[in-house]
Amino acid sequence: MTTSTPSNPARLTELTDCGGCAAKLGADLLADALSGLGAEAAPDELLAGLAPPDDAAVYKVSADLAIIGTLDFFPPLVDDPFTFGEIAAANALSDVFAMGGRVLFALSIAAFPEELPRETLAQIFAGASARVREAGGTLAGGHTIRDSEPKYGLAVVGAAHPDQLLRKGGARAGDRLLLTKRLGTGLLVSGRRKGKTTDADLAAAVEQMRDLNRKASELLVAHGVRGATDITGFGLLGHGLEMAQASGTRFVFNAGRLPALEGALNLARSGLETSGAGHNRRFAAPALTVDQVAPELIALAHDPQTSGGLLAAVPAEAAGAVRSALEAEGEKVFEVGHVEIGSGISLVA
Numbered sequence: 544m545t546t547s548t549p550s551n552p553a554r555l556t557e558l559t560d561c562g563g564c565a566a567k568l569g570a571d572l573l574a575d576a577l578s579g580l581g582a583e584a585a586p587d588e589l590l591a592g593l594a595p596p597d598d599a600a601v602y603k604v605s606a607d608l609a610i611i612g613t614l615d616f617f618p619p620l621v622d623d624p625f626t627f628g629e630i631a632a633a634n635a636l637s638d639v640f641a642m643g644g645r646v647l648f649a650l651s652i653a654a655f656p657e658e659l660p661r662e663t664l665a666q667i668f669a670g671a672s673a674r675v676r677e678a679g680g681t682l683a684g685g686h687t688i689r690d691s692e693p694k695y696g697l698a699v700v701g702a703a704h705p706d707q708l709l710r711k712g713g714a715r716a717g718d719r720l721l722l723t724k725r726l727g728t729g730l731l732v733s734g735r736r737k738g739k740t741t742d743a744d745l746a747a748a749v750e751q752m753r754d755l756n757r758k759a760s761e762l763l764v765a766h767g768v769r770g771a772t773d774i775t776g777f778g779l780l781g782h783g784l785e786m787a788q789a790s791g792t793r794f795v796f797n798a799g800r801l802p803a804l805e806g807a808l809n810l811a812r813s814g815l816e817t818s819g820a821g822h823n824r825r826f827a828a829p830a831l832t833v834d835q836v837a838p839e840l841i842a843l844a845h846d847p848q849t850s851g852g853l854l855a856a857v858p859a860e861a862a863g864a865v866r867s868a869l870e871a872e873g874e875k876v877f878e879v880g881h882v883e884i885g886s887g888i889s890l891v892a
Contacts, residue, residue, distance in 0.1 A: 555619035555627060555663075555693060556736065590705060591642070595789050597711050598641040598772055601703070609705040613638035615775075616652045616696020620732045620849060621749060624663045628670025630752045631695045634775065634850040636678045639701035640760035641773040641853060643709035646678040649697040651685025659693060667695055678757055709763060712789035713770025714856030720794065720880040721865065723759045724751055724852025726779060726843050727807025729817045734810040744806030751804065752850040759853050759874050766865050770856035776847045778823040779879075782854060784830055784888050790856070793885030798840040798892055802877045807846070811839035819847035830887035844890055856882055 585592055590609060591601040599613035615635035619627045632649070639646050651671065655664060672682040675697070682697075731748040734740035756773060763771060770790065772782050779796065787794040823845040833841060852875075857865050862878070869876040 554622045555624065556622050590708065591710070595712065596785075597789075598638045599644075599701075601642060601708060603705050607704055609703050609708065611639050611642050611644040611701035611703060612698070614652060614696065614698035616694050617849075618692055618694050624666035625670035626749060626753070628667040628672075628695065629674050630749070630850055632671035632674035632697055633753055633755055635697035635699055636674065637756045637773045637775070637850060639699050640756040641709060641771060642701070642703060643707055643760060643764045643771070644701035644703035646675065646680035646757075647700045647702055648681045648683040649675045649699045650683060651687070652694075652696045652698060653685060653687040654690035654692070654694040655687065656691055656693060657689055671695070671697065674753070674755065678755055707764050708769070709760070709771035709855075710769060710789070711772050711786045713768075714786055714790035714792050714794070714882045715770070715858070716792055716882055716884045717859050718770065718856040718882040719859055719862040719878055720783075720796070720882065721855045721857055721862065722774070722779070722802065722852050722877045722879045723756065723855075723869065723874055724754070724774070724848075725802040725804045725875070726774070726846055726848060726851070727804035728752055728849050728851065729778075729819060729847040730807045730810045730815060730842070731804060732849070733817045734806070734815055737815065739810060739813070739815065740806060744804065748804050754850070756853050758872050759869060762868050762872060762874070763853065763855050763865065766857075766861055766868060768855050768857050768861070768865065771853050773853050774848045774851035776819060776849075777826065778820065778845045778847050779854070780827045780831060780844045780888055780890065781823045784827050786854065786856065787830075787882075787886065787888055790882070791886070793883040793887055793889065794880060795883055795889045795891060796844065796880040798836040798844065798890050800877065800879050801840060801843055802875075802879075803843055807843060808839045811842035811846075816842055817847055820845045823847060827888065831890065832887070833890045835892045836890050841890065
């Protein structure tokens with residue numbers, strides 16, 4: 544990890560109430576706010592927009608080219624500015640990868656207190672630029688305003704073949720559900736604010752949040768997978784529900800197979816939970832059934848993730864080959880459930 548300590552370091556997390564994707568407006572509130580938007584007729588070239596919503600907007604330019612547009616930003620969840628820039632960038636870039644695209648360029652979206660040291664700002668931008676370059680793109684500009692609470696993220700432009708997109712609506716009954724990162728970042732970051740998360744456990748969570756979903760996305764597309772999303776602020780169950788609804792299917796998650804970052808389940812057992820998890824519970828509740836699952840695993844499944852992994856719906860006959868391909872490239876992969884005929888989501892023991 545490359546970092547540089549400013550001469551007048553600022554503890555970024557002391558300037559915020561919450562950070563990362565835990566600061567995201569709840570899916571329950573967002574659904575109400577967006578109700579009715581996207582109902583107007585959209586051009587045929589708009590392959591993904593608000594009706595139905597997906598991880599990014601996609602516009603078909605030609606028979607073999609679609610442009611992807613997305614943006615994401617949030618308050619700091621770590622104190623090191625370079626690392627904050629890396630995580631914010633990785634999280635924003637993930638929506639392009641969740642659509643099966645490649646990154647072209649990105650623009651910064653920034654809000655900072657005027658008294659924040661210039662070195663701190665420079666390190667945030669440098670961290671983001673490093674991740675964008677690793678994603679295959681360029682940080683090409685942006686816009687910054689004054690705000691008492693720092694916030695940073697990216698607007699990202701990508702490209703993909705229109706017939707090779709990963710879509711929330713691409714799941715089919717019989718598919719296996721594969722997840723490419725562990726869960727628990729919200730619990731660990733929140734636990735750190737309360738002095739309950741160890742240095743080692745936080746470091747592992749930070750390292751995962753810095754990781755790009757680029758390679759996993761490329762491999763899913765190469766194997767013909769068409770159903771995927773990335774797991775961020777709405778948690779595994781919230782984003783899983785979005786996929787199930789878009790696909791007209793039922794997602795069944797096996798709680799015993801959910802991969803947790805070290806320390807996350809202990810924090811959940813202690814009763815710790817983010818405010819974002821409360822929104823996630825309310826959003827999923829009408830469509831969720833739970834069968835004899837331990838409370839800490841339910842909490843993990845609702846935990847808001849920052850720069851989380853991809854959740855892919857993979858045909859059963861291809862699941863073994865996809866897992867092998869991911870593991871051969873050093874990517875983590877966990878089979879966490881399957882897709883059935885029906886509607887809603889289940890969490891089973």
